[in-house]
Structures are given as structure tokens and as C-alpha cells.
Amino acid sequence: MILDSDDLDRLEQRYRAAFANSLTGFKPANLVGTHGAGGDNLAIMSSAVHLGSSPFLLALVLRPDEARQHTLENIRETGFYTLNHVHESFFRAAHQTAARYPREVSEFAAVGLTAHRVGDFPAPFVAQARVRMGLALREHQRLAINGTHLLIGEVVLVDVPDDAVEDDGSVDIAAAGTVTISGLDRYHRAETLDRLPYAKPGG
Amino acid sequence: MILDSDDLDRLEQRYRAAFANSLTGFKPANLVGTHGAGGDNLAIMSSAVHLGSSPFLLALVLRPDEARQHTLENIRETGFYTLNHVHESFFRAAHQTAARYPREVSEFAAVGLTAHRVGDFPAPFVAQARVRMGLALREHQRLAINGTHLLIGEVVLVDVPDDAVEDDGSVDIAAAGTVTISGLDRYHRAETLDRLPYAKPGG
Numbered sequence A, B: 001m002i003l004d005s006d007d008l009d010r011l012e013q014r015y016r017a018a019f020a021n022s023l024t025g026f027k028p029a030n031l032v033g034t035h036g037a038g039g040d041n042l043a044i045m046s047s048a049v050h051l052g053s054s055p056f057l058l059a060l061v062l063r064p065d066e067a068r069q070h071t072l073e074n075i076r077e078t079g080f081y082t083l084n085h086v087h088e089s090f091f092r093a094a095h096q097t098a099a100r101y102p103r104e105v106s107e108f109a110a111v112g113l114t115a116h117r118v119g120d121f122p123a124p125f126v127a128q129a130r131v132r133m134g135l136a137l138r139e140h141q142r143l144a145i146n147g148t149h150l151l152i153g154e155v156v157l158v159d160v161p162d163d164a165v166e167d168d169g170s171v172d173i174a175a176a177g178t179v180t181i182s183g184l185d186r187y188h189r190a191e192t193l194d195r196l197p198y199a200k201p202g203g
Helices: A005-010 A013-023 A069-078 A088-096 A107-111 B005-010 B013-023 B069-078 B088-096 B107-111
Strands: A002-004 A030-036 A039-045 A049-053 A056-062 A080-085 A132-142 A149-159 A179-182 A186-195 B002-004 B030-036 B039-045 B049-053 B056-062 B080-085 B132-142 B149-159 B179-182 B186-195
Touching: A002 A005, A005 B149, A013 B049, A013 B149, A030 A069, A039 A069, A039 A107, A049 B013, A049 B056, A056 A132, A056 B049, A069 A080, A069 A132, A069 A149, A088 A107, A088 A186, A088 B186, A149 B005, A149 B013, A179 B186, A186 B088, A186 B179, B002 B005, B030 B069, B039 B069, B039 B107, B056 B132, B069 B080, B069 B132, B069 B149, B088 B107, B088 B186
Parallel strands: none
Antiparallel strands: A002 B149, A030 A039, A030 A080, A049 A056, A056 A149, A080 A132, A132 A149, A149 B002, A179 A186, A186 B186, B030 B039, B030 B080, B049 B056, B056 B149, B080 B132, B132 B149, B179 B186
16 A cells, blocks of 8 residues: 555554554664662663764664653763663563553562662663663754654663674674564564675675 | 773774674664665665654664765755665665665666656655655754764655555564664564563553
8 A cells, every 4th residue: 555645644643653663664672771769760662773883872762751751861860871682581571661650660670670780880781681781871852853852872881691792793682582673562583584795886 | 791981992993883783783674765866776774763653754874974975965965765674585685785886876776676666756666675665854964973964754655565554553564574684784584472562550
């Protein structure tokens, strides 16, 4: 089916959200850990995007909705947050962090995950995660076009299993059990098709 | 292994790029189609991120490198571009679009894909793709922090197989054969673990 702007405008709101969220493609599944006045907080997010390797920067897009508000407040208050890859063994618990718990409830306890501290890093990591990063907030802007928040963070700490890192620095996250999300609520395991060489004309 | 900022700074450039690009998690695999002075252009990108459903907005992050420069120029000149999901049947051809072809070479011809027009939409779609979107550029900013380009586009056309859209509007892109990328060069098929209900406290 082909839908133009008018067709898209006419879609019912929930239908449209499910449709639009499916069309970007597969998304990363990360749990964002923060600490603030309400204690530790944990929220699943599928909007992480790589901005650059030197410095090592990631962006997160946050919708201005209630459920993620505590995460945003904590990041702005402390300047620090963690990203933890969702592993196949706990994707159901990770999804459950999207429920609208009151601020004083720690999603860690509510969903059965464990907070893990690394040194004096101010935000909690997820003990059950195999791939974890600590970030420092570098820039926050609210996009005028629709009010979403763009948070740019520098990765200042990486905690990853030795055996997951290959000789060239790449990390086989499929082998590490990291999952991917499509749409609002589908979780997938990744099965590797191939690793391809650097592309050159005539190649 | 745990790496802090100093450890990360000391990584050799290529190692660091492979490492950092692996850590965001799984990424969407899209071919971006444009038309400009050099003819049709096609470039693989893994940086699409959902910004909102109403209006239906997607962002793309483009590094300021040569290979993608023609895509950026074409989008800025014409204001239109397409996103085409990379299907398992042509992920090798899709990867090959990353080679640095001269501007007058069409990546469609060079890699063996076919340009497909929908109505009078100014940018080419990929005939072999099953899920396709046409976008109008709404905002372009260069991020001061590292010079990357953030392009925000509104989806004004969607072309998707009838049988891929479910009753609630969600699209089963795993069943549609869309692939996902990890790191710089790994391609994966997605195997669905489950679809989870809307999360509620106590759920």
C-alpha cells in the first residue's frame, strides 16, 4: 500500500504510533540507568545513535512524556547516566521498566534487576548486563520541531567482557546476546548473516 | 575489561572506531536515495532514529566524510530523499554503496540495484526494497560538538506491502526480511523472541 501525507494524517493516533515506530528499522535496546532525588532509576530506550568515535559520543532522543521524565531530570541534575545492553535473558524485565512507576520506586527492584556500581561513577549500571557504558552529558537541546529532547553524551567508561572484543576492536554483540527492538514492543535476537569487507569502488 | 576516558583516548584510531561503533547496539539498515546534479545517488546509513509519529519525523546523522557528501548535497539541493529498508536478499549490494564512487556514478548501477519512481516524488526508491519511505527535509543542523550533520525529515510517503501491516498498524519488519547492522560491517537477520504487552506498574 502507498500512503501519502494526507493518508498518514488520517491514521488513528495509536495505529499511527505503531506504524511509524515500526518503519525506522531495527533499534538498539538499552537500559538507561540514572540516580537522583528519588533514588536509582532505570528506563528502556531504543533511541541511542552513534555520533562519533573521537570523542566517543552517543545521542539519545527522549519524548517529553511522563514515564521517561525521571530519567531526564536525573541526567540534567547529575550530568551522568549509564547505557546497558538488553540481553536476551532479561528482555521481559527490561520492557517492564517502561511502566509509569512513581519517582520513589526504583525500577531495578520493581522489575527484578540489580544495580551495580563501578568505582565512584554516579549512576547505576545493570548487574545482569554484559555490555555497559558510563556517559557524561555534554549537550542538551530541545528540538523546536516537536519538543523532543536530544541528549548528547560522551562515553567515559566502558565495561565489556574481554572475550567479546575482537583483535580489531569490534565487539560481536550478537554473540554477546544483545537484543534488538522493532516497533514499540517486539524483541528480537540477531543471527549473523556475514561480516563484510570495507567497501571500495570495483569491489 | 573496564576502560576509562584515558584508556579510550589511547586506543588506536581504527580500533577505536570499530569498538565505539559496536557499542551503541543494533542499528537500522537503510539505503538513502537522492537525486542531484550527478544523477541518482544511493548510500547505506545506519543512523536513522525515530523522532515522533505526529508529525512523522525521522532524524539521520551524517558524518562529514566524503563518501556521504553527495547524499547530503542532494538532500540540501532538492529537499527530498528516500529511506529503503535493506532486505536480506541484497545486503551485500547495500554495503557496497559505501564505496567512494565519483559523483557522476550512480550507486544503483554500480552495485546492481534498480531505481524506482513513485509518482512525481523527486528522489529514487530502491525497486528491490519491500519497505520504502519518502521524506521531505524539515531541518538541518550541524552539531557544534563534533561537526556531524543532523537532518530531520518528515515522512510524506510510505510504500509497504499490504500483508506486512497488522491490524493495529505495527509492521513486522523481521517477517519482511529487513536486516540490522552492528558495528561498521556486520549484518544480521532478526529472529523474533516475543511481542510484549504495554507495560503497567504491577504488570
